Amino acid sequence: MAYKEIFWMACDSTEQLRAEYGPFHTREEAEVEARKMSFGYLLRYEHMIGENDEIQEVRCIFIELSDVVTPIRTLRKLHTRCATCGESSVHEETWQAEVWADIHEFEHSRHHVRLFEQSRAEGLKEIVGWRDACA
Ligand SMILES: [Zn+2]
Known part of the structure; x- marks a missing residue:
């Protein structure tokens, strides 16, 4: 049976060349780590796993942590x-x-x-x- 696997990353921007940290199982964990590093975004990955455990589809959604002050480099x-x-x-x-x-x-x-x-x-x-x- 097909199922969905979800995990979270902390990241410093939505650019292609972003820094990512993780993965985390919950949004809360990712958010705590993101704040420690002043990363302004969370990235939610959804993997649709098929019957033979192969990844059929990857979706990712950026969530902005609007109250995080990002350092100059980002x-x-x-x-x-x-x-x-x-x-x-x-x-x-x-x-x-x-x-x-x-x-x-x-x-x-x-x-x-x-x-x-x-x-x-x-x-x-x-x-x-x-x-x-x-x-
Ligand atoms: Zn001048």
Whole structure:
């Protein structure tokens, strides 16, 4: 007889290149671990198992833990913008934003680059003092 097998993973994003941790048998276990790691999502896998124990179908459903504050590395986009001349750029990684700011502030003395993070939940938000933190 065909049956359904369900398990849960904690994951840091819904992107293809996400980090996953698990599996867990219950949503509660996965959620506890996700919160420990500041992972913002749970992934529910459903395997439809056929008569000969083969997997016939895989379904997965993402569940967002909306109250988990995800660290910078999992944010979708970083925006740099020079407060002095207005030149701006978009980056995937914090180090890329740092390189852009380094080059810009090197080429234009006394310009000051600000960093913003963009997330679906909060929109654009400035990260104050980001270069002091990275120094
Ligand atoms: Zn500038």
